[in-house]
Amino acid sequence: MRQINKVAVLGSGVMGATIAAHLAxxxxxxxxxxxxxxQASDAELARGVGLSxxxxxxxxxxxxxxxxxxxxxxxxxxxxxxxxxxxGNLEDDLARLGECDWVVEVVLENMEVKKRLFAxxxxxxxxxxxxxxxxxxxxxxxxxxxxxxxxxxxxxxxTHFFNPPRYMRLMEMVPCRETDPAVxxxxxxxxxxxxGKGVVYAKDTPNFIANRIxxxxxxxxxxxxxxxxxxxxxxxxxxxxALARPKTATFALWDLVGIxxxxxxxxxxxxxxxxxxxxxVFRVPENISKMVAAxxxxxxxxxxxxxxxxxxxxxxxxxxxxxxxxxLQATSPKFASVQATKQIDDPAQRIRTLLxxxxxxxxFAWKTLRDTLIYTVKRIPEIADDVVNVDNAMKWGYNWxxxxxxxxDAIGVAAFVAxxxxxxxxxxELLQGVERFYRREAxxxxxxxxxxxxFREIERPATSVSLTLLKDAGSVVEKNSSASLVDLxxxxxxxxxxxxxxxxGGDTLSMIQKGIRRTEQDGVGLVIANQGGMFSAGANLxxxxxxxxxxxxxxxxxxxxxxxxxxxxxxxxxxxVVAAPHNLVMGGGCxxxxxxxxxxxxxxTYMGLVEIGVGILPAGGGTKEMALRAIKLSDEYExxxxxxxxxxxxxxAMGKVSAxxxxxxxxxxxxxxxxxxxxxxxxxxxxxxxxxxxxxxxRPSRPLTGLKAPGRSIAASIKTxxxxxxxxxxxxxxxxxxxxxxxxxxxxxxxxxxxxxxEEYLLDLEREMFLKFCxxxxxxxxIQHMLKKGRALRN
Numbered sequence: 182m183r184q185i186n187k188v189a190v191l192g193s194g195v196m197g198a199t200i201a202a203h204l205a206x207x208x209x210x211x212x213x214x215x216x217x218x219x220q221a222s223d224a225e226l227a228r229g230v231g232l233s234x235x236x237x238x239x240x241x242x243x244x245x246x247x248x249x250x251x252x253x254x255x256x257x258x259x260x261x262x263x264x265x266x267x268x269g270n271l272e273d274d275l276a277r278l279g280e281c282d283w284v285v286e287v288v289l290e291n292m293e294v295k296k297r298l299f300a301x302x303x304x305x306x307x308x309x310x311x312x313x314x315x316x317x318x319x320x321x322x323x324x325x326x327x328x329x330x331x332x333x334x335x336x337x338x339x340t341h342f343f344n345p346p347r348y349m350r351l352m353e354m355v356p357c358r359e360t361d362p363a364v365x366x367x368x369x370x371x372x373x374x375x376x377g378k379g380v381v382y383a384k385d386t387p388n389f390i391a392n393r394i395x396x397x398x399x400x401x402x403x404x405x406x407x408x409x410x411x412x413x414x415x416x417x418x419x420x421x422x423a424l425a426r427p428k429t430a431t432f433a434l435w436d437l438v439g440i441x442x443x444x445x446x447x448x449x450x451x452x453x454x455x456x457x458x459x460x461x462v463f464r465v466p467e468n469i470s471k472m473v474a475a476x477x478x479x480x481x482x483x484x485x486x487x488x489x490x491x492x493x494x495x496x497x498x499x500x501x502x503x504x505x506x507x508x509l510q511a512t513s514p515k516f517a518s519v520q521a522t523k524q525i526d527d528p529a530q531r532i533r534t535l536l537x538x539x540x541x542x543x544x545f546a547w548k549t550l551r552d553t554l555i556y557t558v559k560r561i562p563e564i565a566d567d568v569v570n571v572d573n574a575m576k577w578g579y580n581w582x583x584x585x586x587x588x589x590d591a592i593g594v595a596a597f598v599a600x601x602x603x604x605x606x607x608x609x610e611l612l613q614g615v616e617r618f619y620r621r622e623a624x625x626x627x628x629x630x631x632x633x634x635x636f637r638e639i640e641r642p643a644t645s646v647s648l649t650l651l652k653d654a655g656s657v658v659e660k661n662s663s664a665s666l667v668d669l670x671x672x673x674x675x676x677x678x679x680x681x682x683x684x685x686g687g688d689t690l691s692m693i694q695k696g697i698r699r700t701e702q703d704g705v706g707l708v709i710a711n712q713g714g715m716f717s718a719g720a721n722l723x724x725x726x727x728x729x730x731x732x733x734x735x736x737x738x739x740x741x742x743x744x745x746x747x748x749x750x751x752x753x754x755x756x757x758v759v760a761a762p763h764n765l766v767m768g769g770g771c772x773x774x775x776x777x778x779x780x781x782x783x784x785x786t787y788m789g790l791v792e793i794g795v796g797i798l799p800a801g802g803g804t805k806e807m808a809l810r811a812i813k814l815s816d817e818y819e820x821x822x823x824x825x826x827x828x829x830x831x832x833x834a835m836g837k838v839s840a841x842x843x844x845x846x847x848x849x850x851x852x853x854x855x856x857x858x859x860x861x862x863x864x865x866x867x868x869x870x871x872x873x874x875x876x877x878x879x880r881p882s883r884p885l886t887g888l889k890a891p892g893r894s895i896a897a898s899i900k901t902x903x904x905x906x907x908x909x910x911x912x913x914x915x916x917x918x919x920x921x922x923x924x925x926x927x928x929x930x931x932x933x934x935x936x937x938x939x940e941e942y943l944l945d946l947e948r949e950m951f952l953k954f955c956x957x958x959x960x961x962x963x964i965q966h967m968l969k970k971g972r973a974l975r976n
Contacts, residue, residue, distance in 0.1 A: 624654025717770025892934025
């Protein structure tokens with residue numbers, strides 16, 4: 182049976198190093214190789230080492246590995262995962278390629294350089310049957326394969342990682358003519374399950390799928406901007422979330438990528454696409470060439486389409502005005518059609534609402550979208566065999582909420598054709614007579630197959646769980662406006678949050694209780710998960726803000742009590758409860774996970790008890806739970822509780838958020854037996870398996886009593902440190918007040934150390950302190966600031 186345990190990465194530039202890092206994230210052993218430097222540096226000579234020494238010969242790869250912790254965003258889940266990386270060079274370590282199951286080439290994007298590397302260094306040392314792949318963004322895989330013997334070609338293909346490899350889900354796979362289909366299938370499965378990649382199958386065409394469409398979309402957007410006289414700031418206001426695309430929109434994205442890189446991709450596309458009917462769109466615009474020549478290349482240069490400068494002590498944003506070749510102060514332009522989309526969650530409805538407007542923004546959005554969609558339709562089957570691969574490429578590679586063909590369905594294919602035709606624009610034959618490109622029937626998704634002119638089912642791995650499809654098939658057993666209980670079969674149910682940002686309010690708490698009762702009655706285990714953009718933003722701040730404004734503190738007390746009851750119901754259910762968090766897991770969402778029997782987190786999980794940022798403390802049992810975990814560890818190891826308690830206290834008082842799921846173990850949020858899944862589509866499946874495993878010998882427990890309180894002396898020590906921080910100007914007076922209150926709760930209140938307390942007692946302390954904080958004016962200010970600005974206020 183084929184396995185991949187050790188991988189060689191050839192080339193230690195930023196892309197090679199970060200690919201190697203992500204392979205290390207997956208637990209693989211990685212050999213990172215680069216060329217031998219031409220000579221020793223002055224610093225190396227001063228240390229007495231020369232070109233014959235390994236320290237010099239491995240310098241490039243050694244420096245790449247050493248530099249990983251400084252890269253932003255972080256390429257490693259944890260810094261210690263770098264231990265899976267070993268440095269070498271492309272002369273002394275070539276024989277070691279024979280140890281590797283997969284060799285990934287990530288050298289200079291030059292056909293002849295890659296071919297020479299393969300022929301002279303890789304092929305003579307490659308293990309029989311090993312997979313060889315090239316990370317190229319657009320070079321021909323068949324041209325590259327010409328440098329390889331036939332036996333190697335069977336195991337050769339392009340694996341195009343998107344940058345940064347840890348965070349960008351897209352993996353474009355392009356086999357050559359001789360690639361064994363079994364090798365392609367095996368590697369696709371490995372990349373999805375072990376690296377969390379979303380695999381799409383591209384054709385051997387310039388820029389493959391995502392960059393072909395994405396580059397065209399950006400270029401045509403720039404053309405329409407100039408034609409209509411819009412500014413880059415206005416265009417970005419239109420082509421971001423309103424158009425179901427990321428906040429970086431068009432030109433902020435180009436700043437991030439590098440304007441010089443964008444210009445190079447455009448030029449390469451123009452050169453490589455002589456037969457493209459819209460080749461001229463890829464010609465590098467004069468204003469872009471002038472910006473690159475002037476060094477205005479984007480974020481890396483500190484200025485591009487945008488820059489920031491300090492004016493009168495404040496950071497002020499400026500945008501580049503292409504008409505005057507100068508910077509103008511940003512004004513945050515607003516259009517009625519864009520404003521109308523602000524409160525719409527559904528991306529399809531957002532696009533329709535934008536296009537229905539009658540202002541300049543709506544007209545611009547239509548023109549750029551029209552041309553991009555028509556261009557995409559014309560590229561089938563040139564760049565991919567089906568619409569699914571194209572849509573997935575744009576969603577996973579460019580973070581579009583809807584792919585091009587999903588967007589056509591959102592607008593309505595017939596309506597799109599009619600409007601484009603009215604503009605005098607030629608519409609591809611493929612769009613004539615097609616009602617839609619996707620449909621859903623009886624819990625299955627189908628796509629329109631261009632080749633057969635019929636609908637085919639979208640194939641999904643057995644491990645891929647879609648709550649949407651399950652609900653469509655009639656698997657919902659309980660439901661209200663904020664949450665649903667979905668039957669996952671085999672006696673396991675899934676509690677799904679689906680309020681705005683999956684915030685937790687009364688309806689969610691009610692469904693938690695109902696879900697647990699129903700599972701106890703009819704099932705064996707419960708999974709708490711959803712497939713929205715985030716697991717949960719926490720408790721519903723708007724409800725709390727309204728309650729504070731109205732002085733309804735009795736109602737707030739009831740709400741907090743109900744929150745605590747729901748969390749305790751999770752913890753002490755008669756069946757195992759497994760949380761499967763992903764992305765943002767804030768406040769009450771974190772507390773939900775902390776009270777579950779186990780956690781199966783997606784690797785990119787950013788979890789924290791962040792309540793101090795809005796002037797409160799975790800009162801859904803979160804502070805209590807972190808106190809309990811510290812007390813239990815001190816009992817287990819028969820040692821002082823202080824170090825365990827201080828670590829947990831700092832997580833709360835500093836509002837610390839994990840930068841990956843792997844960090845949650847060190848934070849004390851995840852425990853031995855919890856798991857991490859890299860494949861987002863496999864997360865709920867893995868959580869279900871965990872629930873079934875726990876159900877086999879599950880023993881419900883009871884609320885804890887007889888706990889030894891850490892006591893007031895530890896709280897006093899914490900408060901002394903807070904005083905020092907406040908005096909040093911590191912925290913505000915109100916930060917000190919809040920952090921002192923949290924210290925009182927987590928240490929068990931105003932009692933001597935060792936006083937016996939109960940879990941219920943800690944919950945009461947939590948609730949009392951929460952209500953005390955809610956009565957403070959500065960807490961109301963923090964909550965209002967978060968609701969208006971989306972970030973914490975340190976008043």
